[in-house]
Amino acid sequence: MSLQSCYIALEGNYDDVIGRLRTERLVRKFVLKFLDDPSYSNLCASLEAKDYDEAFRASHTIKGVCQNLSFTRLYQSSHQLTEALRNGWSPEVEELFSQVSADYQQTADAIRALQAEGA
Amino acid sequence: MSENKGYKPSILITDDSEMNREILTDMLEDEYTIMEAEDGVQAIAILEEHAEEISLVLLDIVMPNMDGFGVLKIMNQRNWIEHVPVIMISSESSASHIERAYALGITDFISRPFDAVIVHRRVVNTILLYAKQKKLIEMVEQQIYEKEKQSDMMINILSHIVEFRNGESSLHVLHIHTLTELLLQHLIHFTDRYPLTQSEINLISTASALHDIGKIGIPSEILNKPGRLTDEEFTIMKTHTTLGADMLSELPVYQDEPLVKMAHDICRWHHERYDGRGYPDRLEGDDIPIAAQIVALADVYDALTSERVYKKAFTHEVAVQMIMDGQCGTFNPLLLKCLAEAADVIQKEFQDSVPVYDNQKAMKNIVKEMLYK
Structure with missing residues (x-):
């Protein structure tokens, strides 16, 4: 799978990211790094523990990373979750979190496919 | 770079x-x-x-x-x-x-x-800008320092001549300079009654070196008399204040220069007392310019802690105590507070026989004030 098809699979914007980060080397490096980022597991753990401050920060970080990498789909859902968590818990959190989970899985699957090819 | x-x-x-x-x-x-x-x-x-x-x-x-x-x-x-x-x-x-x-x-x-290129460009620009600014600040400091050094040197030579004739220690002028600067820095810290800028503080400290120039007009038998002065001699001695001030106000040039005006005030009024019992004009309280009040206090402290033909030197502690007790005239209570607060620093500065007046530091303060106020 090429880097471009990976972006199609995770519903991101390849043209945008290559326009900003300039080289395919850099984009590939950080796309592969995405799987090591602990923010998603932090988000799950802090929501489980009802630590909404921490959950806000974790969600905020996911959003920031997705913005950097132009992972449009996951950016949108994590952005909504971040806003819902900004002032602590709110009723929409649960539904938005399941959306983030689904989008995260889709993103991670696409990257793993890219990884498998590179290996 | x-x-x-x-x-x-x-x-x-x-x-x-x-x-x-x-x-x-x-x-x-x-x-x-x-x-x-x-x-x-x-x-x-x-x-x-x-x-x-x-x-x-x-x-x-x-x-x-x-x-x-x-x-x-x-x-x-x-x-x-x-x-x-x-x-x-x-x-x-x-x-x-x-x-x-x-x-x-x-x-x-x-x-x-x-965008990677934008971040990179802004980082480079900001760093260059700050590096240039830092370099400029250093250049301005150096320039002001060089300029001040010349006039400082002239003033010190002049006042050294006066002190030389008095038979007083030629360190007296340096001591007064350091003390004046220290007391003023403390003063502006705890009151805004005298709103002085760093350049005014520098001006007062520089002008302080000229406080006794009037002594050039006092006969040396009186100036260097080992014993107590007679009433008549003391009356003549007291005129060194007005003599100094007149010398400055009769200068053919530089009449309107702040340094000359400041030196005039210090010469004329550095023997006034806060209670109005000083000379030559019996000014009282804050009618005495703050510069003259400060130099008067510095002068008394240095006279006490130095050896003279008619007395031995007192220690720092004794001198401060004597001033606080009012044995050497009355001073503005705020200035006494400055002296008490600055006492430790003064003692430290004067431990070395030659206090090095850090002019470069004063220039830094002035440049900082120019930039950030």
Whole structure:
């Protein structure tokens, strides 16, 4: 799978990211790094523990990373979750979190496919 | 900078996301030494140790333990923000966040997602700008210092001639200069009754060297008489105040120069007393210009702690006590408070036989005042 098809699979914007980060080397490096980022597991753990401050920060970080990498789909859902968590818990959190989970899985699957090819 | 090829300026990247730090590092590490902090607390710890070496801080807003605004607040409290530029990078792009960040002194705000070329360009520009500014400040300081040094030298030679004839220690003038400066720095710290700028403080300290020039007109038999002066001799001695002032007001040139006016006031009124019982004009309280009040106090302290033809030197502690007890005239209570507060520093400064008056430091204060007020 090429880097471009990976972006199609995770519903991101390849043209945008290559326009900003300039080289395919850099984009590939950080796309592969995405799987090591602990923010998603932090988000799950802090929501489980009802630590909404921490959950806000974790969600905020996911959003920031997705913005950097132009992972449009996951950016949108994590952005909504971040806003819902900004002032602590709110009723929409649960539904938005399941959306983030689904989008995260889709993103991670696409990257793993890219990884498998590179290996 | 460019002449030193091995030198790489340092950048502190503060972001809780490792990935964000890495993206920035990847873009900048060829030209800069990169330091990394995961949150505000770590950033402050690194700044504490390396504030002098860090050329730029890239700062995220939302972070655990201490956020970006917390970092900016501390950078303001410790005055680091004046020397270390900060570029904020955040996805918090609401106007209120950006406004608050600028109010706290950041140089630039970059919204996420950022463009690598833009970040790189802004980092380079900011670092160059600050390096140039720093160099300019140093040049201005050096220029002012050189200029002041010339006039300082002339004044010191002149006052040394006067002291030489008095048979007083030629250190007297240096002592008065140091004491005046120290007392004034304390004075502006705890009261705004005398709103003096750093350049006015420097002016007063410089002019203080001329306080006794009128003694050039006093017969040397009186000046150097070992015993007590008769009433008649004392009356003549007292005229050194008006003689000095008249010499200055009869100068054919520089009549309107602040230094000449200041020296005139100090010459004429450095023997007035706060209770109105001094000479030559029996001025009372704050009718006596603050410069003359300060020099009077410095003069008394130095006279007490120096050896003279008619007396031995008192120790620092005894001299301060005598002044506080009112044995050597009455002074403005605020000035006595200054003396009490500055006592330790004065003692330390005067332990070495030759107090080196740090003119360069005074110039730095003046330049700082010009820039930041």
